[in-house]
Amino acid sequence: MNGPALAIPVPAQRESQMVVAAEAQGEFAALVHEHQAMVYSIALHYLRSRESAEEVAQEVFLQLYRQQQRFAGPAHVAAWLRRVTCNRAIDYVRHRRFEPQVSLADCPEPAVVAAQESAGSDPMLRERLRQMVGSLPEKARAVVILRYQEDLDPEEIARTLEMPVRTVKSHLQRSLALLRQKLGRLLGEDAV
């Protein structure tokens, strides 16, 4: 026979603390779901390794959780996440003498390749471009990723990476010239 359920009294203050903690967890979960693709993709395009990208992306979100920052709005959160992800990816490469590895998981599934081909884009070319972006110098790589993945203009990139706008523009010009040159050599001049 079941007796009456044991109700453990929770003090009012403790209860309100629990409610606040649950709300904070809920907000944090919403932020993770909203920005996970952005943070993970910046790290992935920078590091060219899914394992390392996940490691960096997790650390970025944990930093957000630890700091419990109060943000002025959604745009502020996104800008903060972009900045921290770029900085963490750069540190990751510097401190671990990181060399990108291509694992089996990085190879697209045949079904995905077929879908991409039907969308009119050459998956081999895309992969080559990603590899070449991954081989750019560290700051230039971050600039190119923020420009073409995140579609930021040079002023926004300058604010994110805390560098002058002129430097951003020069990184972009030099990187594009370099990428064009490399791709041209690879595919033949008339292919680009």
Added chain:
Amino acid sequence: MNRFEDELRNALQRERPPEGFAARVLARAAAEPKPAGAWDRLKDWFRMPVVARAALAGALCLLVVAGVQYQQRQRLERIRGEAAKQQLLLALRVTGSNLRAVHDKVRELSASYSDAQ
């Protein structure tokens, strides 16, 4: 926008993270110690050993006393400076009136000398 930049944009499209990524992040966050709020910090103060609390309070008192002394010294310096300035102005005024008297006397003597000639 040219074709090359379009290809680059295509190549660098956002990708979905691996399955369960968000769940892994949330699990790690849940395992983290909670960040201390203002109330927790206040409680931590009362949890500190008496010696540490006394040392901290003593250091704060010393800081306040040193600050007050510094302020007083600054005030005294200002008062002394002001007094020295007033004295200097008075001395200049006295010297000026003496010079004027000497000047008048010289003019008077030179006038009487030229009359005598």
